[in-house]
Amino acid sequence: MTVSANIGRTLSDDRRQMSDEAFITLLVASVAVGLFLFASLLVPNFFQLLNMLNLVTNNWAVISLGIGVSFLLVSGNFDLSVGGIVALSGVLSVWFAQATGGANALSTGWGMPYWLAISCALGGAMAIGALNALFVVRFRIPSIIVTLGTMMLARGIAQVVTHGSQRNTNLPDEFGVLGNLTLFDTSVKLPVIFMAVLLLIAVFIERKTVFGRLTYWIGANPIAASLSGIDKERHVTYLYLFSSAIAGIVGILLASEFKSGYSNRGTLMEFDALVIALLGGVAIAGGFGSVVGMFFGAVILAIVTSAATGMVLSPDWQYILKAIAVFLAIVTQTWALARRNR
Amino acid sequence: MTDQNPNPVLSVQELTKDYPGVRAVDNVSFTIQSGHVHCLVGENGAGKSTLVKMLTGALRPTSGSMSVNGSAYQPDNPQDARDGGIATLFQELHVVDELTVLENLTLGMERSRFGFLIKTDLDDRVVQTLAAIEPSIDPAARVSTLSVAQKQIIEIARAASSGANVIIMDEPTAALSEREVERLFAVIRRLRESNVTVVYISHKLDEIFQLGDAVTVLRDGKHIATKNLCDVEGRPELIEMMIGRSVFQDYTARTKISDQKVLQAEGLTNRVLRDVSFHINKGEIVGFYGLVGAGKTEIARALFGADKAEGTIQFKGRQVTGSPKQAIAAGIALVPEERRTQGLFTSLSIRENIPVMNLRRLSNNGVFRADVEQDAAVDYVNRLNIATESIDKHTEKLSGGNQQKVVLAKCLFADADLLLLDEPTRGVDVGAKTEIYDIIRNLADAGNSVAVFSSELEEVLGICDRIFLLYDGRLEAEVVNGTDVDASNILNVVTGGHVGDVQ
Numbered sequence: 001m002t003v004s005a006n007i008g009r010t011l012s013d014d015r016r017q018m019s020d021e022a023f024i025t026l027l028v029a030s031v032a033v034g035l036f037l038f039a040s041l042l043v044p045n046f047f048q049l050l051n052m053l054n055l056v057t058n059n060w061a062v063i064s065l066g067i068g069v070s071f072l073l074v075s076g077n078f079d080l081s082v083g084g085i086v087a088l089s090g091v092l093s094v095w096f097a098q099a100t101g102g103a104n105a106l107s108t109g110w111g112m113p114y115w116l117a118i119s120c121a122l123g124g125a126m127a128i129g130a131l132n133a134l135f136v137v138r139f140r141i142p143s144i145i146v147t148l149g150t151m152m153l154a155r156g157i158a159q160v161v162t163h164g165s166q167r168n169t170n171l172p173d174e175f176g177v178l179g180n181l182t183l184f185d186t187s188v189k190l191p192v193i194f195m196a197v198l199l200l201i202a203v204f205i206e207r208k209t210v211f212g213r214l215t216y217w218i219g220a221n222p223i224a225a226s227l228s229g230i231d232k233e234r235h236v237t238y239l240y241l242f243s244s245a246i247a248g249i250v251g252i253l254l255a256s257e258f259k260s261g262y263s264n265r266g267t268l269m270e271f272d273a274l275v276i277a278l279l280g281g282v283a284i285a286g287g288f289g290s291v292v293g294m295f296f297g298a299v300i301l302a303i304v305t306s307a308a309t310g311m312v313l314s315p316d317w318q319y320i321l322k323a324i325a326v327f328l329a330i331v332t333q334t335w336a337l338a339r340r341n342r
Numbered sequence: 343m344t345d346q347n348p349n350p351v352l353s354v355q356e357l358t359k360d361y362p363g364v365r366a367v368d369n370v371s372f373t374i375q376s377g378h379v380h381c382l383v384g385e386n387g388a389g390k391s392t393l394v395k396m397l398t399g400a401l402r403p404t405s406g407s408m409s410v411n412g413s414a415y416q417p418d419n420p421q422d423a424r425d426g427g428i429a430t431l432f433q434e435l436h437v438v439d440e441l442t443v444l445e446n447l448t449l450g451m452e453r454s455r456f457g458f459l460i461k462t463d464l465d466d467r468v469v470q471t472l473a474a475i476e477p478s479i480d481p482a483a484r485v486s487t488l489s490v491a492q493k494q495i496i497e498i499a500r501a502a503s504s505g506a507n508v509i510i511m512d513e514p515t516a517a518l519s520e521r522e523v524e525r526l527f528a529v530i531r532r533l534r535e536s537n538v539t540v541v542y543i544s545h546k547l548d549e550i551f552q553l554g555d556a557v558t559v560l561r562d563g564k565h566i567a568t569k570n571l572c573d574v575e576g577r578p579e580l581i582e583m584m585i586g587r588s589v590f591q592d593y594t595a596r597t598k599i600s601d602q603k604v605l606q607a608e609g610l611t612n613r614v615l616r617d618v619s620f621h622i623n624k625g626e627i628v629g630f631y632g633l634v635g636a637g638k639t640e641i642a643r644a645l646f647g648a649d650k651a652e653g654t655i656q657f658k659g660r661q662v663t664g665s666p667k668q669a670i671a672a673g674i675a676l677v678p679e680e681r682r683t684q685g686l687f688t689s690l691s692i693r694e695n696i697p698v699m700n701l702r703r704l705s706n707n708g709v710f711r712a713d714v715e716q717d718a719a720v721d722y723v724n725r726l727n728i729a730t731e732s733i734d735k736h737t738e739k740l741s742g743g744n745q746q747k748v749v750l751a752k753c754l755f756a757d758a759d760l761l762l763l764d765e766p767t768r769g770v771d772v773g774a775k776t777e778i779y780d781i782i783r784n785l786a787d788a789g790n791s792v793a794v795f796s797s798e799l800e801e802v803l804g805i806c807d808r809i810f811l812l813y814d815g816r817l818e819a820e821v822v823n824g825t826d827v828d829a830s831n832i833l834n835v836v837t838g839g840h841v842g843d844v845q
Contacts, residue, residue, distance in 0.1 A: 224687055226648075227685070229670035229699055
């Protein structure tokens with residue numbers, strides 16, 4: 001992308017203007033813009049600033065999860081456990097914060113102060129991340145299997161704690177604050193700010209830090225990375241912990257927004273996070289992709305689903321539309337990259 | 343220059359392939375005579391691979407034409423090429439380890455009825471073909487139990503029994519030991535007797551003189567000459583055609599070796615190695631020479647901490663243990679045996695490959711120093727003469743010699759005091775080889791130590807000051823290089839004979 005002026009004499013001619021990642025990101029962004037304009041033609045009142053904002057803000061949870069998932073994909077690993085962790089941390093935060101001595105089992109908790117309750121819930125979420133890392137890194141079990149297992153484990157624990165229902169009574173007043181806090185007298189809520197800040201940090205880490213570069217090296221060739229002195233075990237462990245921490249915070253914020261702990265919350269979010277990463281050009285084999293691309297992947301998915309519900313189609317069509325969008329996007333990217341590198 | 347071929351099986355006319363900004367193959371015309379072993383030589387980047395890809399249908403020519411047995415030939419994909427009677431033996435083997443030899447030979451040719459396999463005379467036919475080519479391979483053996491050379495022979499037999507009359511072999515001996523090479527050559531000669539044409543690509547010029555009937559030389563995408571090998575006056579002429587200058591490897595005693603020990607290994611033992619002890623001095627180039635499987639790679643990996651081994655390794659007076667990370671921190675760097683799978687990040691650019699082994703120089707409190715990366719890339723591309731139009735070029739698109747230079751650049755950027763080079767010039771053309779040898783000598787003259795692990799005698803005799811001879815995991819002998827060194831004795835030791843047996 002940025003080629004400074006001190007490039008060698010023999011190397012200056014015919015140099016690439018743009019990396020493949022920048023190219024794909026630009027492609028995804030153009031598709032997102034194109035789709036938005038196209039939908040604006042078809043759907044009345046679609047072309048509005050508020051609508052544009054809503055496309056992003058309504059998806060703050062999945063986009064946040066997509067950050068951790070994207071980093072792991074780039075390193076060559078899956079994380080399917082994030083949806084389960086969202087449920088688990090939300091349920092735990094409610095359970096820990098509920099007062100003791102409620103009318104029945106579902107309204108009786110641990111009576112912790114709110115800050116302690118969310119810290120412990122976050123700890124529970126990161127324990128799942130640590131479990132992922134343990135099995136993937138130490139026992140060398142394929143990450144898709146490990147995280148499929150921990151996905152069910154996390155949701156299973158949430159189910160047991162909520163007795164298959166939800167916990168929403170006997171909560172302190174401050175429980176509902178974080179998820180519904182609006183900032184600067186606007187309708188922008190704290191979770192959206194959380195997502196935005198997280199995105200900025202992630203882009204910085206990805207583009208500007210050694211940590212980000214290590215992720216690409218490990219994903220591009222794990223054997224060469226090890227033989228180049230990279231401690232890939234430690235790095236992948238960090239990535240799983242970060243991903244689970246993000247999922248934990250998302251779960252806590254969602255529980256706060258709805259003032260309830262619900263074991264089915266975040267169902268299929270792990271797949272949505274995976275889908276937006278792939279839509280955004282992250283390579284499923286690792287070593288390639290960007291967080292910005294993932295963000296625009298989320299925008300594409302949001303436009304497709306919201307435009308459909310704004311049109312004559314019933315919301316039942318959204319999965320089929322998603323499927324078409326995914327196939328088209330991935331075929332286009334493969335084709336465009338192959339053409340470019342021919 | 344082109345000879346009049348009375349019986350051409352394959353001919354190309356004015357073949358050209360353009361890539362954006364590069365003409366990889368430039369107006370090449372030559373013919374290959376039926377029943378010949380036709381060698382294709384040229385430095386890396388000369389256009390050999392591109393030419394082969396067009397012959398096998400993997401790439402389409404920009405212009406020009408090809409013909410097989412006099413009729414036009416325009417393969418759209420590798421299957422078309424096979425149907426046209428042209429089979430290819432790639433460097434990567436395409437055999438299924440879990441199946442038997444026979445099952446591999448008939449793979450894709452099975453007949454079935456209602457989904458069940460039925461027995462045909464196919465089995466007998468391929469068994470006969472295999473027996474004619476290499477009788478020592480048992481058709482019922484599981485392929486995973488065979489050596490690399492035997493697997494190659496299976497692929498050749500499969501090509502021959504599928505009716506191919508031209509077999510293209512892309513560096514078939516790159517991974518073979520000298521004894522296995524002889525066996526492969528016997529197979530190729532038998533193919534020639536049965537009038538199969540072999541297009542043979544190799545960097546090892548001795549093989550070409552041993553085996554070839556005719557040779558085509560490419561340089562910078564252009565056709566230089568097609569000649570019968572009996573008309574070629576030895577290596578010097580061939581090398582001159584390939585690179586336009588003469589290169590000879592001769593060891594001259596180096597004066598800058600100190601007697602200060604930089605590394606001392608005692609009693610290295612693991613599943614391959616048996617009680618290996620040696621030392622390396624500062625400024626010295628040592629060679630480890632032996633057949634494939636003798637333990638060269640294992641010693642390199644043990645010194646680098648990539649494999650576990652009992653025994654002690656002292657580096658600069660300190661015990662080194664454990665991991666590549668610690669080895670690099672102590673000042674040891676490794677150029678691994680397989681550059682594509684172990685050394686390079688092939689999907690990343692030259693710029694992104696070079697700095698990986700020295701994160702301390704790259705990091706400014708964790709922030710990536712893009713300027714350091716940029717400067718290092720430009721610096722090493724110029725210093726090591728890496729042929730590329732841009733430092734942002736993906737390394738998978740570089741030729742073998744240039745890829746190897748990128749791996750070397752990685753290690754040089756690590757500022758190591760001891761470089762372990764495992765097969766540093768495997769699959770590298772003559773020109774790049776010479777350059778790599780010069781780099782190694784310059785490094786040693788600057789006070790670094792270099793260990794070269796090689797299965798090419800010419801290589802260790804050309805550059806190493808001391809040579810350790812390995813056989814079956816043991817360090818059998820140590821030879822000080824010089825004009826009086828006895829090559830036949832060395833070959834005797836590494837093939838299992840004892841020191842001094844040969845008169």
